[in-house]
Amino acid sequence: MWGRNQHFMNTAIEGFSRLTKEEKIDWLTKNYTKNPESSKNVLAQYWNTEPKVQRLHDEFIENTVTNYYLPFGIAPNFLINSKLYAIPMAIEESSVVAAASKAAKFWLEKGGFQAQVLGMEKIGQVHFIHKGNSQSLEKFFSYVKPKLISAVRPITQNMEGRGGGITHIALKDKTKVMENYYQLHCTFQTLDAMGANFINSCLEEFARVFKAEAQAFSSFTKNEKEIDVVMSILSNYVPNCLVKAEVSCPIEALETGESIAPLEFAEKMLQAVEIARIEPHRAVTHNKGIMNGVDAVVLATGNDFRAIEAGVHAYASRNGQYTSLTYATIEKGVFKFWIEIPLALGTVGGLTNLHPLVKLSLEILQNPSAKELMEIVAVAGLAQNFAALRSLVTTGIQQGHMKMHLMNILNQIGADDEEKKVLIDYFKTRTVTHGAVKEALERLKK
Numbered sequence: 001m002w003g004r005n006q007h008f009m010n011t012a013i014e015g016f017s018r019l020t021k022e023e024k025i026d027w028l029t030k031n032y033t034k035n036p037e038s039s040k041n042v043l044a045q046y047w048n049t050e051p052k053v054q055r056l057h058d059e060f061i062e063n064t065v066t067n068y069y070l071p072f073g074i075a076p077n078f079l080i081n082s083k084l085y086a087i088p089m090a091i092e093e094s095s096v097v098a099a100a101s102k103a104a105k106f107w108l109e110k111g112g113f114q115a116q117v118l119g120m121e122k123i124g125q126v127h128f129i130h131k132g133n134s135q136s137l138e139k140f141f142s143y144v145k146p147k148l149i150s151a152v153r154p155i156t157q158n159m160e161g162r163g164g165g166i167t168h169i170a171l172k173d174k175t176k177v178m179e180n181y182y183q184l185h186c187t188f189q190t191l192d193a194m195g196a197n198f199i200n201s202c203l204e205e206f207a208r209v210f211k212a213e214a215q216a217f218s219s220f221t222k223n224e225k226e227i228d229v230v231m232s233i234l235s236n237y238v239p240n241c242l243v244k245a246e247v248s249c250p251i252e253a254l255e256t257g258e259s260i261a262p263l264e265f266a267e268k269m270l271q272a273v274e275i276a277r278i279e280p281h282r283a284v285t286h287n288k289g290i291m292n293g294v295d296a297v298v299l300a301t302g303n304d305f306r307a308i309e310a311g312v313h314a315y316a317s318r319n320g321q322y323t324s325l326t327y328a329t330i331e332k333g334v335f336k337f338w339i340e341i342p343l344a345l346g347t348v349g350g351l352t353n354l355h356p357l358v359k360l361s362l363e364i365l366q367n368p369s370a371k372e373l374m375e376i377v378a379v380a381g382l383a384q385n386f387a388a389l390r391s392l393v394t395t396g397i398q399q400g401h402m403k404m405h406l407m408n409i410l411n412q413i414g415a416d417d418e419e420k421k422v423l424i425d426y427f428k429t430r431t432v433t434h435g436a437v438k439e440a441l442e443r444l445k446k
Helices: 021-032 036-045 051-058 096-108 134-151 153-161 196-216 262-278 280-300 305-316 356-364 370-393 397-412 417-429 434-445
Strands: 072-080 083-090 114-117 122-129 165-173 181-189 228-235 242-250 326-331 334-342
Touching: 021 036, 072 096, 072 370, 083 096, 083 280, 083 356, 083 370, 096 280, 096 370, 114 370, 122 196, 134 153, 134 165, 134 196, 153 165, 153 196, 181 196, 196 228, 242 370, 262 280, 262 326, 262 334, 262 370, 280 305, 280 334, 280 356, 280 370, 305 334, 334 370, 397 417, 397 434, 417 434
Parallel strands: none
Antiparallel strands: 072 083, 114 242, 122 181, 122 228, 165 181, 242 334, 326 334
């Protein structure tokens, strides 16, 4: 087979980053693809036709050879805190945008979604090794803390002027879990910025001053003066940067249009959430569905979905077992469904001022503050989870998902526009599988 005997696997390259874009593409396609000219055409198809826009995208990351497209969809009719939104979503998975839209429409007539930010505290840490007396270190920390705050004043001044900045610095003794290991545990308010660069700049300055001041601290022995800073970095685990979103209605209003009574539907929803609470195998998939909605909006607004994913899943494990991020109750005839989720998001900085579609996404969302974006994203996650659970406890997940997947299958097997029309109509009342669609197309062609 082609590929196994190719010599390129043994060929390294020096100075790849210094090559022009065209030279990178020539080298890549020649050494790593079967048909270089065809591969070049695929890469070129995804370049933006406007040179200035393409150059902007080329400079977002290193060694760019093309753009990678994701569908950019809109889920309308989201009523959040009495304000109507159309939510942009960037995602490749079939049925996510449709499911979110369906959930939005369902709750639109029942008062919509309520959301509130419970906190916006972000965390950064200086991790260091100190081989000395912990009481002496505590004494030194009390002495040096004002100097740390003073040293970062040039960095924090503008943020403080807007109401943010450093909120707390604490010394943490972690020697029980690792020999001689301590932390400067710092908390920040970064307002509408996600704040990673701001936090990391503060932490690195803390580390520099902490080490330098230790050298001059008279109560330290010669050995104690040597503080070994391992690293200074923000944490993507932000349990106090938290947002809550919820929906509720009388049970009798839970008419789904399926052959299930409202009370039975409500009870099954509670059981589904409880299973996700107690069973990690189910909880992971349950929360993955939530993140379908969350990540799609995070991506569309130019935020860091990997950071969000890491922080959210850590939060889901905060009590020692991975569990559901959503909750449900039935009390006094009222069904209530809600989510609490940590989201460190920004609406200024990063790609928000650079990427044209990110700017448009924020405009579509009526230029939200970071707080408002947290609420919107949490609602998208809650809506997605409601839609998934609604399908699971009624018709099953595959019916709706495979209907949405039908177009992908038709494209995959080469159906033309007329054949697509006929087969979409044909499968309105039939189960969609790859094999069934292929057979139906073959019959149609005959």
